[in-house]
Amino acid sequence: MSQVSAIITTVNRKSVIKAIDSALKQEDITMEVIVVVDGGNPELIKMIKKSFGLNIKLISDEVKHGGNWARNIGISTAKSKYIALLDDDDYWDTTKCRKQLELIEQNGTDNVVVFNSLKTFGGVSQKIYPKISYRPGIPVADYLFDRKYKGMIQTSTLFASKNTFISQPFDEKLPKHQDWDWVIRAYEKGIKFIQITTPLTYYRINQDNSVSKSMNWKYSYYWIQSKRNNMSLRAYHSFIVGLIFTYISCSDATFWGKKKIMIRLYIDNKISIFSKIGQIGILKIILK
CATH class of the missing domain: 3.90.550.10 (Spore Coat Polysaccharide Biosynthesis Protein SpsA; Chain A)
Incomplete structure (x- = not known):
C-alpha cells in the first residue's frame, strides 16, 4: 500500500x-x-x-x-x-x-x-x-x-x-x-x-482571472465576521483593512461609493485611528 x-x-x-x-x-x-x-x-x-x-x-x-x-x-x-x-x-x-x-x-x-x-x-x-x-x-x-x-x-x-x-x-x-x-x-x-x-x-500567482473573480468584498466580510471569535481584534482589523478594503477598491462601486463603504466599515468595526492598522486604513480611504 x-x-x-x-x-x-x-x-x-x-x-x-x-x-x-x-x-x-x-x-x-x-x-x-x-x-x-x-x-x-x-x-x-x-x-x-x-x-x-x-x-x-x-x-x-x-x-x-x-x-x-x-x-x-x-x-x-x-x-x-x-x-x-x-x-x-x-x-x-x-x-x-x-x-x-x-x-x-x-x-x-x-x-x-x-x-x-x-x-x-x-x-x-x-x-x-x-x-x-x-x-x-x-x-x-x-x-x-x-x-x-x-x-x-x-x-x-x-x-x-x-x-x-x-x-x-x-x-x-x-x-x-x-x-x-x-x-x-x-x-x-x-x-x-x-x-x-x-x-x-x-x-x-495571477492565474487566469482567479484574482479578480475572488474580490467579492461582501462575502469576505460576512465570512470574517463568522470567524471573529477565533482571532484577536488586531487580526480582525488587519483583515478588514488589508483585504476587505482592497476588494472594495477593485469593486464596481463609484469613486465616492468606495470611500463611503470603507468609512462605514471603519466606524462600524471601531478601528482606532491611533493604531498602526487604523492609520493604514485612513490612508487607503484617502488614496483609493
Missing part, C-alpha cells in the same frame, strides 16, 4: 499535468495519486489519461460541485494513511512529501498538520512565503491575518493523516477562503500545526 495519497483537484486547467507529474515524481516514498475533475471536462480527462494512464486514479463528475467537494471526495477515496493536497495550478518539489512524512511521524500521526513554505511563480519575480515562520502557540487565525505575522498556510502545502482530514472535512458550501476556513476550524479543534520553512511548493 502507498504511504501517501496526493489529492489533486481540477476544473479546467491544463496546468494540472505538471501538478500530477510532480506528485508522481516524489522521491523515496510510495505515492497514490488521485485526480478529481470537478464538473467534468472530456478534453482534459482525455489529456490526463493519455499522459498518465493507470499511474493515477481519476474521479470525475459532470456536475460542478466546488473545490471543497472535490477535496472531500478525493480524501474519502484515498487508500493511504497520509494525505497531501495539491491544487491544479501548483506543483511540488520532489522531496516535499518525504520531508513532511518524516516530520509528522516524529510528532504523532493524528491531530497534526505539517505545512511548508512556498515559492511563487507566474509573476514578475519569484518570492518565498511566509516571511515569518509559524511558532506553536500562535493562534492560526492571528498568524494568517495579523499584520505583524503576515502568515501563509496554503492548500498545496497541507499534509496530514487521512483520519485528521476525515474528522475535519472541508466545508462544501464555501465559494472562497476554503483553506483559511479549514485551518482555522482545525486549529480550534486542537489540531497541531508544524511548519517546514524550506519552500517545497511552487505556487502560481
Whole structure:
C-alpha cells in the first residue's frame, strides 16, 4: 500500500499535468495519486489519461460541485494513511512529501498538520512565503491575518493523516477562503500545526482571472465576521483593512461609493485611528 495519497483537484486547467507529474515524481516514498475533475471536462480527462494512464486514479463528475467537494471526495477515496493536497495550478518539489512524512511521524500521526513554505511563480519575480515562520502557540487565525505575522498556510502545502482530514472535512458550501476556513476550524479543534520553512511548493500567482473573480468584498466580510471569535481584534482589523478594503477598491462601486463603504466599515468595526492598522486604513480611504 502507498504511504501517501496526493489529492489533486481540477476544473479546467491544463496546468494540472505538471501538478500530477510532480506528485508522481516524489522521491523515496510510495505515492497514490488521485485526480478529481470537478464538473467534468472530456478534453482534459482525455489529456490526463493519455499522459498518465493507470499511474493515477481519476474521479470525475459532470456536475460542478466546488473545490471543497472535490477535496472531500478525493480524501474519502484515498487508500493511504497520509494525505497531501495539491491544487491544479501548483506543483511540488520532489522531496516535499518525504520531508513532511518524516516530520509528522516524529510528532504523532493524528491531530497534526505539517505545512511548508512556498515559492511563487507566474509573476514578475519569484518570492518565498511566509516571511515569518509559524511558532506553536500562535493562534492560526492571528498568524494568517495579523499584520505583524503576515502568515501563509496554503492548500498545496497541507499534509496530514487521512483520519485528521476525515474528522475535519472541508466545508462544501464555501465559494472562497476554503483553506483559511479549514485551518482555522482545525486549529480550534486542537489540531497541531508544524511548519517546514524550506519552500517545497511552487505556487502560481495571477492565474487566469482567479484574482479578480475572488474580490467579492461582501462575502469576505460576512465570512470574517463568522470567524471573529477565533482571532484577536488586531487580526480582525488587519483583515478588514488589508483585504476587505482592497476588494472594495477593485469593486464596481463609484469613486465616492468606495470611500463611503470603507468609512462605514471603519466606524462600524471601531478601528482606532491611533493604531498602526487604523492609520493604514485612513490612508487607503484617502488614496483609493
